[in-house]
Amino acid sequence: xxxxxxxxxxxxxxxxxxxxxxxxxxxxxxxxxxxxxxxxxxxxxxxxxxxxxxxxxxxxxxxxxxxxxxxxxxxxxxxxxxxxxxxxxxxxxxxxxxxxxxxxxxxxxxxxxxxxxxxxxxxxxxxxxxxxxxxxxxxxxxxxxxxxxxxxxxxxxxxxxxxxxxxxxxxxxxxxxxxxx
Numbered sequence: 076x077x078x079x080x081x082x083x084x085x086x087x088x089x090x091x092x093x094x095x096x097x098x099x100x101x102x103x104x105x106x107x108x109x110x111x112x113x114x115x116x117x118x119x120x121x122x123x124x125x126x127x128x129x130x131x132x133x134x135x136x137x138x139x140x141x142x143x144x145x146x147x148x149x150x151x152x153x154x155x156x157x158x159x160x161x162x163x164x165x166x167x168x169x170x171x172x173x174x175x176x177x178x179x180x181x182x183x184x185x186x187x188x189x190x191x192x193x194x195x196x197x198x199x200x201x202x203x204x205x206x207x208x209x210x211x212x213x214x215x216x217x218x219x220x221x222x223x224x225x226x227x228x229x230x231x232x233x234x235x236x237x238x239x240x241x242x243x244x245x246x247x248x249x250x251x252x253x254x255x256x
Contacts, residue, residue: 079146079192084119086130088137100145123153123162124218125178125185133157146171146192153185164188180211189214 080101086094096105096116105113118130123142131137137157144151149168153176155161160178162185164171171192176185190196190212200209201216 078194079144079151081120082143082145082150083141084116084123085141085143086115086119086137087139087141088135091136094137121218123155123185124189125213125215126218127160127178129157131157144192151188151192153188180213184213186214 081098081103083095083097094112105116107113115131118126118128119140120142121128122130122140130140139154139156141152141154144153146168148170149166151168151171152165154163154165155178162176162178164173164176164185166173171188174183176183176188178185180186195212199212201212202208203210
């Protein structure tokens with residue numbers, strides 16, 4: 076599944092020195108004393124992943140976040156300005172088209188870039204509730220497995236099961252399509 080990794084995250088702004096953090100292939104753990112920017116890094120990643128939550132206040136002078144991904148087929152760079160849903164993708168990866176994408180659902184959603192990087196192409200529906208209503212599979216479906224908050228590192232609950240109690244959803248189907256007792 077690991078067909079790409081984040082090489083770097085950069086925050087930029089007018090008259091501001093670029094703030095850059097580099098990553099390596101594999102597990103990266105961000106640690107440091109309080110108030111040194113750990114949460115900001117996670118918020119920047121989440122922002123590029125399509126979150127509407129701003130990674131930092133505009134009063135910092137930073138106005139744009141950029142993520143560089145290293146993938147098997149070539150590198151992908153994604154840029155997004157604060158307060159904008161548009162993202163600009165620059166790719167030398169033959170599977171990913173350069174162009175303008177959007178944080179929200181739509182034909183050119185940033186979610187499609189990340190899903191394609193892990194080998195999921197096209198539109199897919201997943202079960203969302205006990206009535207078997209469906210919703211679109213998006214990159215945001217997976218985010219909670221990759222961005223773990225410090226307070227959730229030692230949680231006892233499964234990261235795969237929904238946090239909200241569910242009754243007889245697809246999670247509880249066995250391989251013979253019958254409900255488990």
